[in-house]
Amino acid sequence: MPKVLTAKEIDRYHRDGAVAPVTLMSRAEIAEYKRKFDALEATIGAEAQSRYRIKAHLPFPWLTELTRHPRMIDAVEDLIGPDVICWGSSFFTKKPRDARFVSWHQDSTYYGLEPPESITCWIAFTNARMETGCMRIVPGSHKGPAILPHVETYDKNNLLARGQTIQDVDESKLVYLEVDAGEFSIHHNKTIHSSQPNHADTPRIGFAVHFAAPHVRQTQFKGATAAVVRGKDRFWHWQADPEPAKDFDPVCLAALDEAWQRYRTAMKAQH
Numbered sequence: 001m002p003k004v005l006t007a008k009e010i011d012r013y014h015r016d017g018a019v020a021p022v023t024l025m026s027r028a029e030i031a032e033y034k035r036k037f038d039a040l041e042a043t044i045g046a047e048a049q050s051r052y053r054i055k056a057h058l059p060f061p062w063l064t065e066l067t068r069h070p071r072m073i074d075a076v077e078d079l080i081g082p083d084v085i086c087w088g089s090s091f092f093t094k095k096p097r098d099a100r101f102v103s104w105h106q107d108s109t110y111y112g113l114e115p116p117e118s119i120t121c122w123i124a125f126t127n128a129r130m131e132t133g134c135m136r137i138v139p140g141s142h143k144g145p146a147i148l149p150h151v152e153t154y155d156k157n158n159l160l161a162r163g164q165t166i167q168d169v170d171e172s173k174l175v176y177l178e179v180d181a182g183e184f185s186i187h188h189n190k191t192i193h194s195s196q197p198n199h200a201d202t203p204r205i206g207f208a209v210h211f212a213a214p215h216v217r218q219t220q221f222k223g224a225t226a227a228v229v230r231g232k233d234r235f236w237h238w239q240a241d242p243e244p245a246k247d248f249d250p251v252c253l254a255a256l257d258e259a260w261q262r263y264r265t266a267m268k269a270q271h
């Protein structure tokens, strides 16, 4: 018996490679996360996404707690089973009237996971609709290869670091993953996805959290870390992430920097 998703939503996820929207929390509760997010950006004097990627949650107790939200983990369990690790998270944010976009890409090409089975829950801190540049997917693309050719465009408006782009995507059947503040979408890491600029007067703030079953291994580098967020890890492919004792926890910041470094080194080795 599924815990959160309906049988229809589970079928849709397996058919399309994504499902949305799924309710996570009330408007008042997500407004508190948005307030903390704004305070974080005010403190660092920069966009959170400029520094807090790969394991954005690690140095912050409130974000680490969010990666373990029982309702979200219940939904993940409905899709991948009772043992779940969280190996990463990233902010994807667009300011009001922001030309920045995310080009068509496939996460599994870059994740280095074997088997290539990871899922992302994209939590909306603000409404993500067509006009604010919500995510969109090519339904069914998760049934294709796990590694697809990408061209590195280095477009300054592309939120992806190297502007990694799958070319000539057939957009005739694309599906928009509209989610309002407090809701989330779920996508498979093989699903081809993108998002367009924000044409609205409101910001579009998303926090993407990455999960897998513990039998999934990181093959691009040694010493990959994760947290068991449900059930048990019977495989020991992942070392334990440190736990933040306070915001900007120095041990966790160092672990975040190491994760970035490992990721960048792995990306360079791919070239």
Ligand SMILES: O=C(O)CCC(=O)C(=O)O
Binding pocket: 092, 093, 102, 107, 120, 122, 133, 134, 135, 193, 194, 195, 206, 208
């Ligand atoms: O937020 C976006 O526009 C893109 C997010 C994304 O690429 C992801 O969560 O994998």
